[in-house]
Amino acid sequence: MKRSTIYNTIKRYKKYKTTEDLLRSGRPVKLNNNQVAGLVRKINNKAGVSQRRFAKHYNVSQATISRTINKRTNIRKYKREKASKHSNDQQQRAQKNLWSTVPSNFKQLFHRYER
Numbered sequence: 849m850k851r852s853t854i855y856n857t858i859k860r861y862k863k864y865k866t867t868e869d870l871l872r873s874g875r876p877v878k879l880n881n882n883q884v885a886g887l888v889r890k891i892n893n894k895a896g897v898s899q900r901r902f903a904k905h906y907n908v909s910q911a912t913i914s915r916t917i918n919k920r921t922n923i924r925k926y927k928r929e930k931a932s933k934h935s936n937d938q939q940q941r942a943q944k945n946l947w948s949t950v951p952s953n954f955k956q957l958f959h960r961y962e963r
Contacts, residue, residue, distance in 0.1 A: 878906075878908050879906060879908065879916055883906060884916060884920055884921065887916065887917070888923065890902070891923055892923065895928065896928070
C-alpha cells in the first residue's frame with residue numbers, strides 16, 4: 849500500500865471522524881457496485897443474454913445497462929451473427945423446383961427474370 853494512501857486516510861479520519869467514503873458532488877450512479885458485480889456474473893461468457901431483460905430486472909433503462917457494461921466493466925458486447933437459412937446449393941435447388949411447378953404460360957411471361 850502506498851504511503852500517501854495511509855496519510856490521506858489518517859487526514860480524512862482527523863477531519864471527518866470516519867474512514868468511509870464521503871459524499872461526492874455529481875449525479876449518483878443508478879447501479880451500485882454490488883449490482884454491477886451481479887450483472888457481470890450473470891453476463892460473463894454467456895451468449896444470448898438480453899440487456900432489456902436485465903434493465904427490467906434492475907428497474908432501469910436498457911441504455912443504463914449498456915452504459916454500465918461499457919464504462920464500469922471490462923466486458924465487450926458482441927452482436928450474434930445470423931446464420932443463413934439455406935446453403936447456396938439448397939437455394940438453387942429450391943428455385944429449380946419452384947420453376948418446375950410453374951405453368952408454361954407463366955414461364956413465358958417471366959422468362960427474363962429466370963436466372
